[in-house]
Amino acid sequence: MTTDTKPQTEQRTPLNRERVLEAAVAQADQGGLAEVSMRKLAQSLGVEAMSLYNHVDGKEDVLDGMLEIVMGEINEAVDAMASGGLSWKTIMRNRILGAREVLLRHKWAPRVIETRTQVSQSMMGYFEAILETFVAGGFSYDLAHHAMHALGSRALGFSQELFEPEDGEEETEMDAATIQQMAAIYPQMAAMLDNVAHEGPDTTIGWCDDQTEFEFGLDLILDGLDRRLASP
Amino acid sequence: MTTDTKPQTEQRTPLNRERVLEAAVAQADQGGLAEVSMRKLAQSLGVEAMSLYNHVDGKEDVLDGMLEIVMGEINEAVDAMASGGLSWKTIMRNRILGAREVLLRHKWAPRVIETRTQVSQSMMGYFEAILETFVAGGFSYDLAHHAMHALGSRALGFSQELFEPEDGEEETEMDAATIQQMAAIYPQMAAMLDNVAHEGPDTTIGWCDDQTEFEFGLDLILDGLDRRLASP
DNA sequence: ACCTGAACACCGTTCAAGT
DNA sequence: ACCTGAACACCGTTCAAGT
Numbered sequence: 001m002t003t004d005t006k007p008q009t010e011q012r013t014p015l016n017r018e019r020v021l022e023a024a025v026a027q028a029d030q031g032g033l034a035e036v037s038m039r040k041l042a043q044s045l046g047v048e049a050m051s052l053y054n055h056v057d058g059k060e061d062v063l064d065g066m067l068e069i070v071m072g073e074i075n076e077a078v079d080a081m082a083s084g085g086l087s088w089k090t091i092m093r094n095r096i097l098g099a100r101e102v103l104l105r106h107k108w109a110p111r112v113i114e115t116r117t118q119v120s121q122s123m124m125g126y127f128e129a130i131l132e133t134f135v136a137g138g139f140s141y142d143l144a145h146h147a148m149h150a151l152g153s154r155a156l157g158f159s160q161e162l163f164e165p166e167d168g169e170e171e172t173e174m175d176a177a178t179i180q181q182m183a184a185i186y187p188q189m190a191a192m193l194d195n196v197a198h199e200g201p202d203t204t205i206g207w208c209d210d211q212t213e214f215e216f217g218l219d220l221i222l223d224g225l226d227r228r229l230a231s232p
Numbered sequence: 233m234t235t236d237t238k239p240q241t242e243q244r245t246p247l248n249r250e251r252v253l254e255a256a257v258a259q260a261d262q263g264g265l266a267e268v269s270m271r272k273l274a275q276s277l278g279v280e281a282m283s284l285y286n287h288v289d290g291k292e293d294v295l296d297g298m299l300e301i302v303m304g305e306i307n308e309a310v311d312a313m314a315s316g317g318l319s320w321k322t323i324m325r326n327r328i329l330g331a332r333e334v335l336l337r338h339k340w341a342p343r344v345i346e347t348r349t350q351v352s353q354s355m356m357g358y359f360e361a362i363l364e365t366f367v368a369g370g371f372s373y374d375l376a377h378h379a380m381h382a383l384g385s386r387a388l389g390f391s392q393e394l395f396e397p398e399d400g401e402e403e404t405e406m407d408a409a410t411i412q413q414m415a416a417i418y419p420q421m422a423a424m425l426d427n428v429a430h431e432g433p434d435t436t437i438g439w440c441d442d443q444t445e446f447e448f449g450l451d452l453i454l455d456g457l458d459r460r461l462a463s464p
Numbered sequence: 465a466c467c468t469g470a471a472c473a474c475c476g477t478t479c480a481a482g483t
Numbered sequence: 484a485c486c487t488g489a490a491c492a493c494c495g496t497t498c499a500a501g502t
Contacts, residue, residue, distance in 0.1 A: 159385075162387075216381065217382035220456035
């Protein structure tokens with residue numbers, strides 16, 4: 001090993017925190033959160049699981065770090081949107097829909113956010129910017145506070161969908177027999193499904209346009225806030 | 233063993249699905265979801281983990297069953313509230329706040345709901361009743377559909393709180409130094425915290441009245457729906 | 465300074481064996 | 484019919500040992 005040629009095991013970049021976290025994000029983006037175990041993550045980096053502990057404090061630290069990357073992307077995408085001349089409502093809408101676009105690239109992120117026990121720096125930064133927008137729009141701190149609670153996870157671009165199949169899962173197709181059976185027990189549900197389904201191309205439980213529904217709910221809240229701002 | 237006296241190992245009730253699920257709910261209510269592993273659950277029933285598989289299909293089936301119990305409680309508490317003469321908005325509000333009360337007794341339930349891949353019978357029943365209320369209130373199926381998406385998890389009585397510490401965790405107390413340090417980086421956040429904190433008794437991150445905030449957000453949405461109903 | 469192997473204390477689950 | 488012990492394939496993590 002006195003030559004300059006590569007040894008048979010190529011490990012020129014000697015692994016560091018950043019590379020570990022980027023690998024974790026890539027892994028989760030591709031195969032879901034289940035693919036991010038210390039062992040599988042190490043394997044994807046060509047190393048043993050125990051080596052990761054030299055660069056990272058443990059599994060929780062990996063998840064924290066993954067979110068830092070995502071929040072970084074969000075803040076980057078969203079800070080450009082606070083251009084002057086627009087109403088607080090437009091700025092807020094753009095910001096939140098911008099955050100949503102980033103989260104759609106990292107579908108695992110909401111589930112990780114929900115399990116954090118500490119608010120991270122970058123998340124605080126995001127909410128500071130949100131709050132700035134409210135205050136600049138004339139909100140009292142009290143109303144701004146209510147507003148942030150009312151938005152909840154919608155501020156970050158996601159909402160709890162209760163009928164959504166898991167990421168990898170396929171949507172449950174419904175044949176005519178199933179629908180008829182359902183109609184007997186849940187007549188209103190069946191009628192609504194029938195009504196909405198006929199507007200779309202196919203008859204599935206996943207018949208909803210997530211983007212449309214997200215914007216409907218968001219606008220409902222923003223309009224509501226606008227009204228309380230006008231007449232407190 | 234020909235006598236009628238108890239044998240030394242008392243196992244007169246010979247274990248069944250219902251008892252397993254009830255034990256699981258009790259376990260989770262008391263010690264959190266982490267206490268519901270097949271092994272620990274079995275131990276609390278005085279039995280080996282493998283015995284559970286005689287009454288239950290596996291861990292996922294246990295979680296499904298636990299939710300069935302919770303949804304049963306919700307439906308029971310809530311069905312009494314559809315009394316005639318009240319506006320759809322009042323009925324809906326009472327229903328949802330009723331569901332919320334049940335979920336406050338089972339803090340683990342939202343996290344389980346989020347991980348379900350199939351919509352259960354009792355959950356469908358709940359949403360059927362919600363939908364009935366909308367329809368009886370004059371909603372088109374289209375608007376009712378939007379409304380249910382807009383409510384999201386709020387329909388069941390919970391909303392994604394992003395700054396909430398984990399159930400067992402203690403709230404992060406903030407001393408004057410921390411607040412001052414925070415004020416430098418997040419001035420708006422600090423100002424809002426300061427403003428809201430002075431209304432309450434103590435200076436903590438958990439300074440928010442969850443019930444008040446939940447109702448604020450809920451009313452924002454219900455009022456918004458009312459307006460779209462009046463002028464479509 | 466970084467990586468590793470063996471080990472520990474947990475998971476959920478299967479399967480053959482007991483009564 | 485119900486329960487069990489041993490085993491399998493996974494977790495996250497610690498610790499002493501290697502280079």
